[in-house]
Amino acid sequence: MTDVPDDVATAFDRHDALAADGDGYVVETTSFDGRVTATEGEDWRTDYEVTVRAPTLQAATEDEVGDAVADGWFETLERRLEDAPKATRTAVELDEYGVTEDGDEVVVTFRFSLGGERQAADVAKTFVEYVEGTYVEGIVPGYDYVGVVAELLDSASSGASEGSRGGTPL
Template sequence: MVYRCPLICDTLDSPTWSGCATAVSVTDSGAVLTDGSNREGPDTTRFCTSVAYTGVMTDVPDDVAEAFDRHDALVPAGDSYAVETTNFDGRVAATAGEEWRTNYEVTVRAPSLQAATSDEVGDAVVDGWLATLERRLEDAPKATRTAVELDDYSVVENGEQVVVTFEYTMGGERQAADVAKTFVEYVEGTYVEGVIPGYDYVGVVADLLNSASTGGSEGSRGGTPL
């Protein structure tokens, strides 16, 4: 994914600059990685592939990008848009579909059960928790105000993360953005509701439990099991 980098090098002989990652040159065949010594045009304006730079995206359909840019819960993030209303990392990507429809993919990354607690968790407990989480999250479309049918859905454990993916196809860009936001929020809410009692939770999960606890309790030992 290529973005016009907003930063400019002082001189061609100084190929390092703050905020950029890997420089690329642009040819007829596309973006080509370089060692940072190339430049585009008569000035020293660079291109970069840094995911930290949230400039204009290049492969999201224009009408979708316009709707997402206007949505108060979404911000550009690399080759997708990030949902800002949750603590978990939730993103939605879009590609052109058939005729007037667009294909959307929502991805939410949450801590695995073992990564969320400082205690040791048995394999059987982890497997049961993950299976129950997957079963509950399958109901995410019921939480939306718009009828949506999933093209694909998965919950997989990847190292210290649980990665939840929803794929769907829609025609209305604003509705699709609302669905993406709802899916991400549904994952976070269902996750918090399903923490297993008795473990000492840490990090973002502890923060979420503290926020959700009633009466201002500061405890971080989980509540309602899945």
């Protein structure tokens, strides 16, 4: 059962891309782990938190990634993800935004408030998809990628999924 407000739960339950999971919802349209939670905010607004977990560059490849490449990749990803609100059809002002590393994962967090539950569901989906798309666009050529990143690259270049791939389709 989710712990989100009832009106949000109704809108999110009806959304094709979202599925109830624990205390929130999981976004099912991406390969990365994207989740959204909601709590009652001020007045007629609801506060939302969208969290996306993706592998670090080192975790996504069999090869050793140097510190300069890994740091540059992370900093570039962080800067590019700041534009996520521009990808939505709803005017969204972020209350908080962060990109951190947690072991072998990059954790991206967007916090915002909205009054419309259906719009919030669309915004959450868009944020998660934006993170995945931006991540794939930022893949560094020349490495042998594994796991979910290899599957994304294979899918982008050929529609197939073998779980291991080198280079980038871009």
